[in-house]
Amino acid sequence: MKLFARLLAPLALASVPFLAHAAPTVPLEYYGDLPAIQDAVLSPSGAQTALLATIDGERVIRVLRADGTPVTQLRVGEAKIRSIEWIGEEAILLLRTETDRTRLGLGRGKYEWLRANVIPLRADRQPVSVFANQSFMANAVLGFHGIREVGGRWKGYFGGLRMGRSSGERAKILHYAPGLFEVDLQSGDVRQIAQPPANGIWRDWLVGKDGNIAVTFERNSDSGDWTIANGNGNTIASGRQRSGYIDPIGLGATGETVIYSVYDDDGEGAQRFEVPLSGGESAPVWQDTYIDQFFHQPFTGHIIGILNDNGAAKLADTAMQSRIEAALNSPSGGVTELNAWTADLSAFLLRTSGKYDSGTWYRFTAGDGQRAIIGLERPAIQGPVIGDVRTFQYKAADGLEMEAVLTLPPGKAAKNLPVIMLPHGGPTAHDEPGFDWWAQAFAAHGYAVMQPNFRGSTGYGAAFRDAGNGEWGRKMQSDISDGLRALADAGIADPDRACIVGASYGGYAALAGVTLQNGLYRCAVSVNGVSDLPLLARDAVQGSSNVVERNFDTLMGKETDLSALSPARNADRADAPVLLIHGKDDTVVPFEHAASMEDALKDAGKPVKLVSLADEDHWLSQAETRKQMLSAAMVFVRKHNPAD
Structure with missing residues (x-):
């Protein structure tokens, strides 16, 4: 649901000189400012919007109701935030990075480590730092595999590294490839649900709606041999891609299939296939299509459709397709991006930029076709000062x-x-x-x-x-x-x-x-x-x-x-x-x-x-x-x- 761009039809360059009004000068430092809005996401119900914003030089998460009135504002300091996600209606998952010299036995160089923090909106809930307070875990996230509601509780799925120690030794990483861990996003409790791969094997997972592993991908890092296994460990697809270009895209719209791509070394590009989790033949899907965007359903990971390079949406559900088309066809003067949406595609967050527009964020409601501005990225750079x-x-x-x-x-x-x-x-x-x-x-x-x-x-x-x-x-x-x-x-x-x-x-x-x-x-x-x-x-x-x-x-x-x-x-x-x-x-x-x-x-x-x-x-x-x-x-x- 994150920031996929749609390239609008190219403009023909006129042969006559372009003339504009004389533009006032904008101080150079305004261009170097971080955007006033960096990211925006919708809560599961669509009733709330969370904005990752910079206000008066301070980084904050600002929460708004559907009508734009404020709910709360949370300070996040100088953290290098890469994205935010809703956890139900009452907390935000903040994904950030820190540059640090590792103490994890990986050498003396610097690394950009991914961290995850849960920021509750309610005063009676405590923040959670994923893996940070677990003595058996390295304080680093190596892969984010989604958020699911399981048994009435919100769980997050992260790649992580287990730590251990021998008598009299400092703790060290037991295996340098990540395993998969389920984290209770309210208590911070950690449970390992998949082991790391053997040396020389790359492994990835898709987590089902129920919080169980639905698919395991493996690739041999020397030969390029790969397999896809279902939740029972049965192989449902396999092959060889010597350059390693095998990509687990996601579960199909019903959650009963998996969609993956394999690069064709003969020059045909990424070839996409869909195979039932129960087993069977892999069938081509969206072949000969350049895909700008996959539409994932929030909190399940199911792929419900695509947006191609011509800006056309392709969904199996025609009612949902018409809602996306309505959002894309709302007026814009340059590039329009669909940044977030509810599971039923009744509400969207859009971002536009281009002619006279330095970045504008909107909430679009499919039912009435209304588009309301929720904020500007660069309020000081607007109109004719934009080239x-x-x-x-x-x-x-x-x-x-x-x-x-x-x-x-x-x-x-x-x-x-x-x-x-x-x-x-x-x-x-x-x-x-x-x-x-x-x-x-x-x-x-x-x-x-x-x-x-x-x-x-x-x-x-x-x-x-x-x-x-x-x-x-x-x-x-x-x-x-x-x-x-x-x-x-x-x-x-x-x-x-x-x-x-x-x-x-x-x-x-x-x-x-x-x-x-x-x-x-x-x-x-x-x-x-x-x-x-x-x-x-x-x-x-x-x-x-x-x-x-x-x-x-x-x-x-x-x-x-x-x-x-x-x-x-x-x-x-x-x-x-x-x-x-x-x-x-x-x-x-x-x-x-x-x-x-x-x-x-x-x-x-x-x-x-x-x-x-x-x-x-x-x-x-x-x-x-x-x-x-x-x-x-x-x-x-x-x-x-x-x-x-």
């Missing part, structure tokens, strides 16, 4: 059709503009034509911002995604510069006034744009970016299974010279100033990437600056360091590529 957002089509040099998201500066003609190329991270992700705080910040300062969905991006089918395999620093990189060329050919951008900026994989692309490529950009800004592919391979593959190694070989190309595609190992080729910004607590792309790149550029006598973000992770989860990043990037870009 126009549209899609832009172009062709790569080899003829492959491309699409980019283009954000134009408010109050300026779309002609001969300075430009920021802003490739996304992932790289298996994609940008959509909604409000993007980073793109809008640059647009507000006079830049056209192009976010190319280069080959390897999701959202355009399996063949397009797979076209990125083996293309880091190659065609994935030239797809970005081909977008710059097309934007210049359209008269929108001045190709001699371009910088390239990005985070994570986008940071790699930014660095590659001035090392592996030359003569294109006046500057490059890499935020938490990959700079050294051999280092990336070491961290990703060393000590891992054959499945992981095969995946990495597929992604990079089996015989690829990683050094030749590493910006840090080609620093002597840098032809523009480089700004490196990196979180000290980044556990996805370690700070070592920034430090190595800085050293290599300095050794080569190239201009470089490194800004380290204290106590910040890969996702820029904190407002102050996000603003620090934004300020440093803007000062650097304006120095080397002035907009006026």
Whole structure:
């Protein structure tokens, strides 16, 4: 029920210059603020909405009645909250992460640990920290498998690690793969309901409506052999997927089947199947369909339908389908997302963003078709100060059709503009034509911002995604510069006034744009970016299974010279100033990437600056360091590529 996006029909880019009203200036730090609303969920009855919000700089959970009147407000401090879930009508499950050096015997590195806390709404109930006060459990959640009402009590299902000790020794983890545990979300009592797998086996579970294990998935991490077993332990499906792409999607609409996907190595993408829990043949389901969203029924996990990439809902229950269609067809000016819904689909929470809309949350009631605003994400950034957002089509040099998201500066003609190329991270992700705080910040300062969905991006089918395999620093990189060329050919951008900026994989692309490529950009800004592919391979593959190694070989190309595609190992080729910004607590792309790149550029006598973000992770989860990043990037870009 969480934040799945629907891409609206692309807008044709007009050949005439776009003109807007002169826009007032918004302080830069407003763009770096955390959203006033980050998440929103409906209680089981739909009578209450819980908002994860930031009010006057303080993180809170705000609970509203269906009519929008407040029930209560709970302070949650500086926690890095990833999502919230209702537990019945009287408590909230808060899922958050903490960056910490592990004391669990996993080495000396930093890890981003998931924690779970129960926040009761009633004063006579005590908060519960999942696993935290259990001497036999590590204080870490390794997988969340849903909430169920069992025997009149709300239970949560979590992956966890058991601890034990020998005489005179400190407690240590007994097995480094998680088992499955049932947690009473009122008392905090823990009961193990499934054992961890043997070494070399990956295991996952689906929990039925009754709180029992309905399905167990297993995959051999070396051979790729996989099995699906029902609650009685009987195998109901099996096969081999050498790259490990077997995905347990969920139980079917009745709870009597399981739906799973297996990736087709012959280029057909994810193939989905449904098999009865009682056994029988696996039948194809939703084949040849790109799925934007699965509709899971709250508190059962049953999949009742899908939303395809054309924005069409497909449900077996026609009455439910009409309710979803009514919600999707409510007016919107850009991207509409269905974020949450009740079990009977009588009420929905929607989020929109796009033209003149920096993010608006609504409650939609299917019965009367009413849509009521429950809050704005960025109240200080509204209306004409928001740059126009549209899609832009172009062709790569080899003829492959491309699409980019283009954000134009408010109050300026779309002609001969300075430009920021802003490739996304992932790289298996994609940008959509909604409000993007980073793109809008640059647009507000006079830049056209192009976010190319280069080959390897999701959202355009399996063949397009797979076209990125083996293309880091190659065609994935030239797809970005081909977008710059097309934007210049359209008269929108001045190709001699371009910088390239990005985070994570986008940071790699930014660095590659001035090392592996030359003569294109006046500057490059890499935020938490990959700079050294051999280092990336070491961290990703060393000590891992054959499945992981095969995946990495597929992604990079089996015989690829990683050094030749590493910006840090080609620093002597840098032809523009480089700004490196990196979180000290980044556990996805370690700070070592920034430090190595800085050293290599300095050794080569190239201009470089490194800004380290204290106590910040890969996702820029904190407002102050996000603003620090934004300020440093803007000062650097304006120095080397002035907009006026």
